[in-house]
Every structure is written in structure tokens, then in C-alpha cells.
Amino acid sequence: MQKLDFQQTAEFLRNCEDAYILIHQSPDGDCIGSGYSLQAVLRQLGKRAKVLCPDEIPAKFSFLLPDTPEEDFTPQTIITVDVADQKLLGCYAEQYGGKVDLCIDHHISNQFYAARTLLCADASAACEVLYKLYRHMGVQFDEPIAKCLYTGIATDTGCFRFSNATAETHRTAAEIMEAFPDIPYSLINRWMFDVKTPERMKAECAMIQAMEYHFDGKCTMVCVTQELVARTGMNPDDTDGMANLALQPEGVEVGITVREREAGVYKVSMRAANDVNVSAICQTLGGGGHVKAAGCLLEGTLAQVRTLLLDAVRKGLENA
Amino acid sequence: MQKLDFQQTAEFLRNCEDAYILIHQSPDGDCIGSGYSLQAVLRQLGKRAKVLCPDEIPAKFSFLLPDTPEEDFTPQTIITVDVADQKLLGCYAEQYGGKVDLCIDHHISNQFYAARTLLCADASAACEVLYKLYRHMGVQFDEPIAKCLYTGIATDTGCFRFSNATAETHRTAAEIMEAFPDIPYSLINRWMFDVKTPERMKAECAMIQAMEYHFDGKCTMVCVTQELVARTGMNPDDTDGMANLALQPEGVEVGITVREREAGVYKVSMRAANDVNVSAICQTLGGGGHVKAAGCLLEGTLAQVRTLLLDAVRKGLENA
Numbered sequence: 001m002q003k004l005d006f007q008q009t010a011e012f013l014r015n016c017e018d019a020y021i022l023i024h025q026s027p028d029g030d031c032i033g034s035g036y037s038l039q040a041v042l043r044q045l046g047k048r049a050k051v052l053c054p055d056e057i058p059a060k061f062s063f064l065l066p067d068t069p070e071e072d073f074t075p076q077t078i079i080t081v082d083v084a085d086q087k088l089l090g091c092y093a094e095q096y097g098g099k100v101d102l103c104i105d106h107h108i109s110n111q112f113y114a115a116r117t118l119l120c121a122d123a124s125a126a127c128e129v130l131y132k133l134y135r136h137m138g139v140q141f142d143e144p145i146a147k148c149l150y151t152g153i154a155t156d157t158g159c160f161r162f163s164n165a166t167a168e169t170h171r172t173a174a175e176i177m178e179a180f181p182d183i184p185y186s187l188i189n190r191w192m193f194d195v196k197t198p199e200r201m202k203a204e205c206a207m208i209q210a211m212e213y214h215f216d217g218k219c220t221m222v223c224v225t226q227e228l229v230a231r232t233g234m235n236p237d238d239t240d241g242m243a244n245l246a247l248q249p250e251g252v253e254v255g256i257t258v259r260e261r262e263a264g265v266y267k268v269s270m271r272a273a274n275d276v277n278v279s280a281i282c283q284t285l286g287g288g289g290h291v292k293a294a295g296c297l298l299e300g301t302l303a304q305v306r307t308l309l310l311d312a313v314r315k316g317l318e319n320a
Numbered sequence: 321m322q323k324l325d326f327q328q329t330a331e332f333l334r335n336c337e338d339a340y341i342l343i344h345q346s347p348d349g350d351c352i353g354s355g356y357s358l359q360a361v362l363r364q365l366g367k368r369a370k371v372l373c374p375d376e377i378p379a380k381f382s383f384l385l386p387d388t389p390e391e392d393f394t395p396q397t398i399i400t401v402d403v404a405d406q407k408l409l410g411c412y413a414e415q416y417g418g419k420v421d422l423c424i425d426h427h428i429s430n431q432f433y434a435a436r437t438l439l440c441a442d443a444s445a446a447c448e449v450l451y452k453l454y455r456h457m458g459v460q461f462d463e464p465i466a467k468c469l470y471t472g473i474a475t476d477t478g479c480f481r482f483s484n485a486t487a488e489t490h491r492t493a494a495e496i497m498e499a500f501p502d503i504p505y506s507l508i509n510r511w512m513f514d515v516k517t518p519e520r521m522k523a524e525c526a527m528i529q530a531m532e533y534h535f536d537g538k539c540t541m542v543c544v545t546q547e548l549v550a551r552t553g554m555n556p557d558d559t560d561g562m563a564n565l566a567l568q569p570e571g572v573e574v575g576i577t578v579r580e581r582e583a584g585v586y587k588v589s590m591r592a593a594n595d596v597n598v599s600a601i602c603q604t605l606g607g608g609g610h611v612k613a614a615g616c617l618l619e620g621t622l623a624q625v626r627t628l629l630l631d632a633v634r635k636g637l638e639n640a
Binding site: 194 | 377406427478479480482483485486487488489490491493494495501505506507509513514515516517518521522524528529531533535564566567569570581593594608
């Protein structure tokens with residue numbers, strides 16, 4: 001395993017041929033923007049390149065896809081972007097997981113599964129890493145590439161809201177917007193952050209109405225039971241933003257979303273607003289994750305799961 | 321009425337004494353950040369300065385207020401920031417409206433009511449104008465000033481989401497964040513954009529549940545009746561974000577929020593997602609505003625008001 005810098009990565013890309021660019025399962029704006037911008041850049045260099053995603057690209061990101069369909073070819077080079085772990089390659093993990101020639105990523109948790117890795121853990125998004133890389137390569141930016149990069153950065157930072165948005169992130173956005181003033185950035189942001197299906201809006205309402213407040217409002221819990229799913233027609237796997245709902249109320253420190261996977265099996269998402277380490281709390285329950293976003297899987301009745309969770313959160317709040 | 325450039329404005333501020341800084345009624349992050357940053361800057365120059373707001377500063381902005389209370393004095397200079405029209409000075413309009421020595425603003429609709437005006441209509445926020453002005457003045461930035469400016473810019477752009485966020489806006493944010501890395505920007509954003517009172521969350525749910533879809537979902541309408549207000553305990557004047565709720569559903573072009581002011585009197589907020597000119601629609605109903613955010617006041621029964629609005633919106637959609 002070799003760690004590359006920007007110059008070495010640029011060199012590798014200039015010399016590679018016939019690349020498959022793999023992105024992660026449950027694709028988000030950052031891996032999609034990364035994948036399709038890199039495809040465009042490699043094509044600009046006269047190479048064949050094709051993005052492979054283990055899951056379907058959600059319709060809301062279709063504006064990032066190129067108009068011309070991708071021809072098929074036998075790959076000589078396997079590249080992953082925004083993929084911290086080869087397990088995240090889903091159905092492609094077995095075939096390509098052990099054969100990745102280059103991984104470009106920004107996750108501090110990167111498993112260094114690739115032969116070569118360009119990792120910038122202080123970058124807000126893989127698209128921020130790629131912007132810098134393309135500058136190194138002297139890429140001729142165009143609107144499709146700029147659109148991909150802006151969207152990746154905006155979505156991974158919650159539109160510049162989260163703590164991963166740095167001065168460098170804003171400077172990158174400024175340079176992209178200056179170079180391509182005609183891209184409808186605010187419309188992209190509306191599609192990415194504001195627009196919801198009526199079903200999603202109703203599901204959120206049902207979750208808010210089902211929200212429990214514990215420990216003087218320091219902890220919220222939303223139990224998404226199969227009954228709630230059936231009643232609202234919501235997609236229980238549509239976690240995007242749902243787990244953050246529990247953090248909305250004023251004064252909350254820990255927000256818990258409990259989803260009933262099957263009878264007696266509950267998938268728990270835990271979010272921290274400030275200083276409580278929810279990764280440590282979830283570890284006591286056999287799970288794990290990041291300091292501010294973690295999870296675990298619990299079995300039992302909903303009452304048992306609730307008691308387990310509240311006991312663990314009480315201790316976590318005391319330790320904070 | 322004199323239009324000033326940055327150099328002239330800097331000159332004026334350097335020479336002024338004992339300034340009252342007036343901000344607009346229903347204060348938002350931009351006018352509060354503008355007012356208190358300017359107060360800090362003038363104090364840094366050894367001058368007496370005091371912010372006056374016609375309404376109480378909402379608690380969520382209290383972190384922008386200085387620790388030391390403002391002493392009182394007789395003003396020799398009246399300055400307004402982020403105030404497009406002297407009417408917006410509320411209870412101070414009569415006393416000071418005609419005596420404003422300097423207005424610093426970014427609204428294209430500025431009425432030039434002041435003796436001198438620095439207007440940058442392409443700036444996202446008054447705080448973006450002030451950042452540039454302070455650079456001209458050679459101000460020694462500190463954390464309180466930086467916090468004010470970041471908050472003003474973030475709030476006026478919906479956290480860099482809206483079309484007023486430009487390359488210059490992002491560059492300003494980058495410079496502030498680079499100079500003051502210890503300000504908890506993501507926490508500020510959480511307070512400003514994510515945190516809601518449980519009452520507000522419930523009110524939004526009630527509005528979503530009351531949402532009507534017209535013209536194949538191209539137009540939504542939410543009627544905030546006195547009954548709804550009483551049932552949810554919501555504050556019907558809490559327009560911040562409420563009018564935008566009607567724009568959330570996928571495919572909507574025009575979102576209408578109708579608030580029952582008193583029996584038979586309805587305050588209408590109209591928002592456009594894309595190309596429909598809601599200012600023109602509201603003008604046909606005796607109102608007005610911006611192209612994407614307008615309003616009017618209608619009288620009658622709710623059924624009459626609904627018919628009036630839907631007729632006007634139908635024509636507006638046909639014209640778009």
C-alpha cells in the first residue's frame with residue numbers, strides 16, 4: 001500500500017488507461033460528483049472511463065450524469081473515489097475490492113485497501129480533494145465538472161453548515177462560482193436541501209409527533225415502528241436527514257432514532273448536538289461510529305430497547 | 321442625498337462622534353451582526369456608539385451582543401445599517417427617520433432616505449458590505465466582530481444556499497474563518513438553521529398537514545387560521561422560514577401561506593421556486609414585493625380569498 005501525494009496521483013491518472021471508477025453504495029452527492037467529474041477529466045485526456053455504482057443513482061442527482069451514454073470496455077485500471085472501505089462497494093466488492101489500483105478519499109477512517117491511496121482527511125468532501133487534484137493536473141474545467149464538484153462539496157457539508165466546512169472549502173466554492181457564474185447554484189441547493197416529496201414531509205411530521213423527550217429534553221427518541229411506516233408510506237431506509245430530525249429541538253444533546261427492521265430487531269441511529277460522545281455510548285451497546293453520529297443494532301421488545309438506550313444515554317450525559 | 325463609496329464612508333466613520341446605530345424592526349442576523357460589529361469598530365476608534373433596535377433582539381442572537389452594557393449618551397451621529405426604508409425603524413422612525421447621517425445597506429430597494437448612503441446591491445448581506453468597509457478602514461478584526469459578520473452573512477444567504485450567495489460571499493467567509501479558526505461556526509449554524517422549539521416543530525407539522533395542492537402540485541397553499549394558531553400555540557408572526565415551507569414539496573412552483581390576521585383579514589405570503597414572478601401576481605391583488613418573495617393583504621371569507629389567490633396564480637403560471 002502506497003500513500004500518494006497530489007503530484008503522484010496526477011502522474012498515475014495521466015498514465016492510466018481504460019478506468020472503471022467505483023463509488024460507494026447508497027450513493028450521495030459527493031461520491032456521484034467525484035465519480036462523474038473524474039470520468040469527464042479522464043475522457044478529456046482521451047481515455048476510456050466509466051462510473052460503476054453498486055446501487056441506482058437517485059433521480060435527484062441525474063443532472064450530474066453525462067448526456068452521452070458510457071460505452072462498455074474491459075477495465076485496465078480500477079479507481080475508487082469517496083470509498084473508505086472496500087465493503088462499501090456492495091455488489092462490486094467481491095469482484096473489484098481486492099484489485100483497486102487507486103483510491104481517492106477524504107475519510108479519516110479509510111482502510112487503505114487500495115494499492116495506492118490519496119487521502120486528505122481534512123478535506124470536507126472527496127470533491128474538494130479532486131478540485132485540488134485537477135488544479136495540479138492542469139485540467140480544463142467545464143460546467144459539467146464544476147457542477148459535479150460544487151454539488152459534492154455542498155451536499156457533504158450540509159451546504160457549508162457542518163464543522164467539516166473550512167476556509168478552504170469556501171475558497172474552493174468561490175473559485176468554482178467565479179469561473180462558472182451561469183451554473184444555477186441556488187437551484188441545485190434547493191433540489192439538494194429544500195425539496196422533499198409530500199410522502200417524506202408527512203413521514204417527518206409523523207416522526208415529530210412521535211418524538212419523546214427524556215432527561216429534561218436533553219435526549220429525544222423517535223421510534224419508527226412498522227406501524228408508523230405502514231401508516232405514512234415512508235421509506236424506513238431513507239436515513240438521509242431523518243436521524244438529524246431528533247436533534248432539531250432546542251436544548252437536545254442526544255437524538256435517537258430507532259427503526260424497527262423486523263419484529264424484535266431495531267436499528268438505532270444516535271446523533272450528538274455538542275459534546276456527548278455517541279460513538280462511546282453506542283459501543284457500550286455493541287455498536288460504534290463517529291463521535292457525533294453513531295449507531296447500533298438491538299433486539300428485544302421496544303420497551304426493552306428503550307430502557308437499554310435510555311440507561312446508556314443517561315451514563316453518557318453524566319460523563320459529558 | 322449623497323452616494324458614498326467605501327473610501328468616503330470610511331472617512332465619514334473616522335470623523336464621526338457619539339453614534340447611534342439603528343437597525344430594522346423584526347431584527348434578523350444580518351442587521352444585528354451589522355449593528356454590533358459597527359459598534360465594536362467605532363469603539364475601537366475610541367468613539368461612543370450604541371445599537372438601537374425598535375424590537376427586542378431574539379434570544380438566539382444574544383451571543384452577538386457585547387458583554388459590557390452600552391452607556392447612554394446624546395447622539396451626534398445617526399447611522400442605519402441594513403435598513404432599506406426609514407419606515408423599518410419602527411418606533412424610532414419618527415424621531416430619527418429624517419435625521420439619518422449615514423445608511424449602509426445592500427437592498428436594491430433602498431429608498432435613499434439618509435443624507436449619505438453606501439449601497440452595494442450585489443452584496444449578499446449588509447455584513448458583507450461592512451467586511452469590505454472594515455478592510456478599507458484597516459480595522460483590527462477580533463472574534464466578536466468576526467462572529468457578527470459571519471452570522472450576518474450566513475443568515476441572509478440561508479447558509480450560502482440562496483442566489484445572493486456569490487463567489488465574493490464565499491471568499492469573505494473563507495477569510496473570516498481563516499483568521500478566526502476558533503469560532504464555532506458549525507455550532508452557530510446549528511443555532512441559526514437547525515434548532516427549533518418543540519412548539520415550532522409542531523406548528524410546522526400542522527401546516528404540512530393543512531397543506532393543499534393545486535394545479536397538479538404546481539401550487540401549494542397553507543391556511544394558518546386562528547383555529548390552527550390556537551390549537552398549536554404557534555406564533556403566526558414567526559414568518560422566518562414558515563413561508564418557505566410551502567415551497568418544500570417536489571414540483572411546486574408557487575407556495576402560498578395565508579395567515580388570518582383577524583376575522584376576515586388575511587395576510588398572504590407568496591414564494592416562487594423558479595421562474596414565476598410572484599411580485600407580479602401579488603400586484604394584481606394590491607400587494608407587491610420581490611420576484612421570488614411577495615405578499616398582499618386580502619379581506620373576505622377564507623373561501624373568497626382562496627378563489628382570488630388561485631385565479632391569480634393560475635394566470636401567473638400561464639404567463640411563466
